[in-house]
Amino acid sequence: MFDTLKRLIKKWRASRDGGHQLDALLAIADRTAPYPERSEWLIELAHWIRRGRAVQTGALEPDASRSAPAHTRIRYLLHVLDRNPAWKANVAGILRALLRESDGLSLLCDAGMPVHSGFFGALFGRFEASLIPPAPNRRDLTAIVTLMFSSERDAGWIATLPADLLIRIHALFDYAAQDEPPRDNPPFSLDLLAALHNLTCQISSTGLSQTVRSRLVVDPADRDMDDRHDTSDMRVAMEKQPFYRLTRAMLAVEAAHNAFMAGEPQDRLLREVNYLRLLLDDCRSATDNVFAHLYHNGVSVDIVFQVERMRMRIVRAEHLLNAWMAHDDPHAGARLTAELVEANHASQSIAHLMRSNFSLLARKVVEYSADTGEHYIARDRAEYLKMMRMAAGGGLVTVVTVCVKFAITGAHLQAMLEGLLAGINYAASFLLMHFLHFSLATKQPAMTAPTLARELDGVSTPAGVDSFVSSVTALMRTQAAAVLGNVLLVFPVCLAVQLLWRWLFHADIISTEKALATLRSFSLLGPTPFYAALTGVLLWSSSLLAGWADNWFVLHRVADALAYNRRLRLTLGAASADRFAHWCRANVAGVVGNISLGLMLGLVPAIVTALAFSFEVRHVTLSAGSVGVALGVLGERALKLPELWWAVAGVGSMAILNVAVSFALAFYMAVKSRDLRRSAVRSLRGAIWQRLRRHPLELVWPQRAARKAN
Template identity: 45%
Template sequence: MLRSLFRKWRESRNASLQLDAILAAADPDALLADRNQWLIELAYWLRRDGNLDAGAEAGGAGSRSFPVHVRLRYLLQVLARHPDWADSFARTVRSIVRDNDPTSLFCDTGVASHPGIWSEMADRLQARFLPPPPNRSDMAGLFALLFVDENDADWVEALDDELVERFAQALLVGAEDGADGGAEEGDGVKRLRKAREATLTASIQVLVSQVRATGLSQAIRSRLRGRVDETPFFRLDRAVAALCEDGLAHDDGAFVHRLNYFRGLLDGCHAAARQVYEDLEENGVSVEVVFQIERMKARLARIDLLLTAWVDPSHHGRHAHLIAELIRSTQARRSVGHLMSSSFAQLARKVVERSAESGEHYITRDRKEYRELMRAAMGGGLVTVLTVYLKFLIYGLHLDKFIEGFLASLNYAGSFLAIHFAHFTLATKQPAMTGPALAHRLDGAGRPEGREIFVDDTIAMIRSNAAAIFGNLSVVFPVALAIEWGVGKAFGAHLLTPAKAIATIESFSILGPTPLYAIFTGVLLWLSSLIAGWADNWFALHRVHDVMAYNRRLRYVLGQRGAMRLADFWKRNLSGITANVSLGFLLGLGPEILSFFGPHMEVRHVTLSTGSIGAAIGVLGLDALRMPSLWLAVAGIALMGVLNVAVSFALAFNMALRSRNLRRVDRREVVRAVRQRILRHPLSLLIPPRKAPDSAPEGSPSL
């Protein structure tokens, strides 16, 4: 029995009644819920798979691209052969249109209904699993139940004028004799058209009031230049009232003048939205403001659609386009991904651009910058030696896991901050910054000169990352080894026990989980760059620099100049401090938190791991060279370095491409150009040119 019920449940997805049973059940006097259910059943029949009678192919061969068109033609043929069915069909459909409120369909479909993004997200999640009930007089809910297939909008928009005209005539059967009721007999068609125009004008006015309210809200108004009464939002209500004045014919010169003025105001609203985006780009992105702007833009687009259908009602193709857009909006209304991408794209781009600005510092284009990077990387390796030994000390205490992770986080964060303020560098932090910087070069990669710039920066990026890794490892390994060897010679005891040294070497084996842990570490490196970009955006958005510089108590304590210097310090260093502190806590506490909720994870950072290997060899001496596990660990560290860099770079580069919405370039041409450069000048991957190429960005900062 359960199997039978499951089979019926699965078949019900596309099953429907036969057409004759559906048409015979049409009843314009039935309850609204029953009439709505009847129309939903008819929609399922239109999408139903299977062959029709041969007569279905007769008449009009121009719309064979969609099977739904064939079924629609067949429906019209059946109605033409059965006048009684045609009459009840037309009156039932008209009663459904009359008794369901169309304003919600025109004004609310596809437009966020909540004032905030998080409440809207919760509503969309609910809509995905809880469809609207069919017993409400809500045309938007009925639309959501009628058009459930992803191809519905396409077949509606592809309807030809002849088929649309035939279907419209089928819906008007019996309207001339006043069968729908009304004050006057024989004037049913005129009343239907007047009701349609009234619905369109009312919907336009509702949308205008919503756009005006958003445009005059504090969040938008404060980001626009000029006085409030000079904004297009302020004049919208009077313009739409004049346009929708009773008795004003569409062919009247006054109507045309008012229509052009109203369209000009709509263009001004779009320009104001772009002005708000420019302000966000300059002063920090607010997701809530972006959400409000995107919702306003959706309403402006809907006004334009309704305006086009209202001004020229004789053009049936525009009505089909309007319905298709409403279907697409209905289906997008259930998409959480669409909401997230439209609301967070601006913030993502701001975060990426901040990373790209930092990434420019890590791309060396001549030998002077290359030497400075090598010195900075060697300094970073020297600081990392202390980090390695403090890590051994912390984990040697065998404390609670959370306490260990917290102390390790403080160790990492302190080390990274020391590297930052000493103007040193840690190699694995670079790819998450250089990825967005390199992605920006793809803007012009479709042209030969732009492709040459991209190739130059790609080679420089590879060379810079390799130099930074070499600089880190060339110091951290010998210094860690020398310290352990020197302590053993001087005091006759080592900081590490031999058993701990052997376990450390074996933990980095390429045959173990090291590759997976290295990928996990690459993700953490990328996340720290996102956190840094978000913090920098928050600092700019809330004008924290100005708040600090003009704070009364800070000025009283530090003086006017001191408060300004403090504000400038945080403006320069907030992103770097946030990146280093967040990376420290991600590396220290991230594995512990993840292991508590899911699989066990550990950090495998190439610089820290190389220092640990150096310390272990310092304990074991030359005998360690005869251990197979050492060479497996060396291979593991080599792969670790590749994965740390590749994963963080790939994630950052991909996010940069998505956030900037770059047009597609010929990937084969770009890859071929990079490959040819490497084959012609292989040493360019290791040795920089004496002078930076002319394609280098002006003012590119060095380390």
């Protein structure tokens, strides 16, 4: 029998006419066939319905041009079944048997819901499911729905099914039911009730777990109140939580339903259902409070995953409750089916899991950069001049960095050791700039992009758009000032240091051959632009690590652990220990970001060169200082060398690519953390270009406050 079915399906697939395909498929429908054969038949019927080209139905559907192809095919299917009672009886029997013999709770409760307790377990599970699809002989509706509706577009046409089709589909399930022997099977409405009971228990269990409860007992906005609440206060607060009362409310709904089925009025059932709706809404609000707590107190991937799964269950419970109470409305069942199909498809998508769980984490990681980046945007002339002074100080520190770098490379050490020493040199210089409040131009874009993304929250209003455009203009102006401040100081000072070194010691910092090789290595005609772009990636990566360190420090409450550490208090005193904790909190991200950037600039080129391809760091400030030293070694004759001017052009490309690449990556991540659409971001470009056409000088020098207000 199974081989015969296979041959008939193969013959049906070979047919090109939609009507002939359907006739061949309906002819082999058999409600007495084994479960795997009936499941495979339903899957083939769903594939026929989902095909994009509509069949010719003639007068059956006058407005077929405006109907979805799937709707037209379903209408034609019902018409063919009405003309063939035997086929209709078999199809109806297969549909009833599907609901009777399959586990419906798996679809109602678990479709679209991660079954693993952690993010990485869910990630592995989805990857495994993408390689091994479910078998049609599995007796659960989730497997059948997965195989029948494999496209995310299926939810759209299911949700928009016309009312007349829904009524006819519902009638199809009851056709010729009296011809079958009576079975003791509960109606589908009781499956909905059982699924509601299952979901409310899971929601309550997660909400009362330590992970969530510890973020609900105390107001999330008050991060310093935990130690002022005693056990009795926490007990009362927990009993007031909606998660604590949710299971009891669900039991009351079931009791009211049983009483209604026994003949009591419906008033009690409606009252208990409304109370359950209220508790589910309170649970949703409490979940938002948990996310707010995570946002202020550090984010963990697994915690975000568990809370997001709980919120998905709350939404599913609300949908099931709506469908259960509106069982007489045919559109309610269609909406629930569409939601289940969409959720089931999302549960198979690795990209959906990444987007839904990393948005809040990305928001927290970039938040440190947003707070820090505000200090790197000069919005008026006083801040502009301050940025110039900070950049000049950064260029002065870079002079020492360049000289030490030439000393390290002149020792001709092994590549990895040379990279480690260079990384330590860079890290020490960056830390010195950090504590002296100096500025390195190419580090700013990764910090300032999240600041702009924060302002994207208000672009729905004209004032918000104007504020965003003003910030973009100020950012461009500040970046230009910072790059010029670094380069205009590091280049002449490095040149002067080389000349002073020659005058004092009658020798050069580097040899003539090394000076020529340095100029050639920075040439615009070589791989300099590519290296500069990769250096921009390293600059962005350091800001990412800084944000991660800040999140980790807050999440694990390291500042509190330091402030109340017994040894620190005995050694430094309580006040000094508290000041030390606050100092660590204020500087942990900056220290981690600067150390990681320095080590990456030194070690990553050595590692990449050893394992993949040749790679060298092309940092605009460091390279400008190197050009200054090389010019001092070569003297006036270097002005006639084309290598010098190609190197100058290469340094210019470094300034653009270091800034552009690191800014683009940071801004992309920051926008993703706000869940903004691409169209909303693109709509701001016109406003930016309009501002630049009206006030082009703002890119060079800040305008007066009165001018900015216009």
